Every structure is written in C-alpha cells, then in structure tokens.
Amino acid sequence: MYTELRETATELAAVLWREHTVYRERGGGVVIRGEHVGRWISLAPTGGKDQARLRAGRLLDGGTTAPARSEAVVDLSVGTAELAAVCRRLLADVAAAETVPPRARTERPTRANRPAKPARPRRPRSRSRSRKSRHTSLSSWVVLICVAGVVGLWAYAQFGMYGH
Incomplete structure (x- = not known):
C-alpha cells in the first residue's frame, strides 16, 4: 500500500x-x-x-506542521485530476480557516470596564470546612504506634536477649 501511496503522492504533488x-x-x-x-x-x-x-494543514514557522484543518476519504482508483480537485478543496478549507480571525483578547471586557456583579449574600461555612484541624488524626497515631512497636521489637531482639 505504501508504494501505491508514494506513487500517487508523487503524481499529485507534481500537479499541485x-x-x-x-x-x-x-x-x-x-x-x-x-x-x-x-x-x-x-x-x-x-x-x-x-x-x-x-x-491538509499549514506549515508553521520553523517548518513544523500544524494539526490538520480538514480531511476526506478518497478512492485512489480515480484519476490524479480528481484527487487534485479534492486536495484543492481541502487546501481552500485550510486557507478559509486561517482568514477567520481568532477572538481577540481586547474584545473581552477587562476588570476596569466590566459591569459590576450584584453582591451575593454570604453563606455561613459548614462546620467541617471551617474547622481545619492541625491535630494528628487517628490513622497517623496508628502508624506512629506501629513504627514504635517495630523499633521496640528490633531493640528487644538486639539487646533484650543478652540480658543487658
């Protein structure tokens, strides 16, 4: 399939x-x-x-390719002229997509010229959100006790068996 695509592409490139x-x-x-x-x-x-x-897509500065702007599935059994017509249509779509200016940042209202929002009434914070506890949690205590137990067993195994 690659050789067929390569031959078709070479013919198509010469026409385009x-x-x-x-x-x-x-x-x-x-x-x-x-x-x-x-x-x-x-x-x-x-x-x-x-x-x-x-x-079809456009080339960016530096020679990299931009993502495809348009695509189509074609039958390779048609002639080179028909394929060239499809390619020209795709390339026209790419050109049309470029001429549509992206939404400029200056069109957005800035903070200075934005209309003021009405003030929302403040809701009281729930107890769980407002109480940010800095205390050690139960799971942290369990981990600390397990670590202390392992260290204690190691110390007992090292020093406890010899009667020191």
Whole structure:
C-alpha cells in the first residue's frame, strides 16, 4: 500500500505544486509539503481497499506542521485530476480557516470596564470546612504506634536477649 501511496503522492504533488517535498510519515502514510505556499497534504491508508485518508494543514514557522484543518476519504482508483480537485478543496478549507480571525483578547471586557456583579449574600461555612484541624488524626497515631512497636521489637531482639 505504501508504494501505491508514494506513487500517487508523487503524481499529485507534481500537479499541485512546482516546488514540493514528498516523504514518508511515521504512521505509514505519505506527506507532500509545499514550503513556498506554507501547506502540507497527507495521504494515509484507511484499511479499505484502494482508499486513502487525505488531510491538509499549514506549515508553521520553523517548518513544523500544524494539526490538520480538514480531511476526506478518497478512492485512489480515480484519476490524479480528481484527487487534485479534492486536495484543492481541502487546501481552500485550510486557507478559509486561517482568514477567520481568532477572538481577540481586547474584545473581552477587562476588570476596569466590566459591569459590576450584584453582591451575593454570604453563606455561613459548614462546620467541617471551617474547622481545619492541625491535630494528628487517628490513622497517623496508628502508624506512629506501629513504627514504635517495630523499633521496640528490633531493640528487644538486639539487646533484650543478652540480658543487658
């Protein structure tokens, strides 16, 4: 399946971009990188006969890949032109996702211009929450007594049997 994906990716890369790099990814798929456009396309096996999962994303600064923005399952028996059309649609989705600006921090109301909240009446604290005890708990005492018993048995075994 890898050789078929590699051949298909090489043909597809030549149709999509003049400058490209085709390489194998860890999962057994093939990646086409278009450095000059800042995009990547991945072809990965799906488990179905003659099917591949196409994913598209963008390249980040430094050459790392961003997570896929769009994906589709395609039949590899269709021609290269049809695969290129699907890839162009996926790449258009990636470009459209980039143009939508993320919600800016300045749109959020800051503490200074936020409307005041009405004061909530204070509830009395429950007895268990308000009483933070610093005393040693019962389980801690049991552990301390067991440790003291082991130390006592050791001392008795070392010194008690010889009559010292």
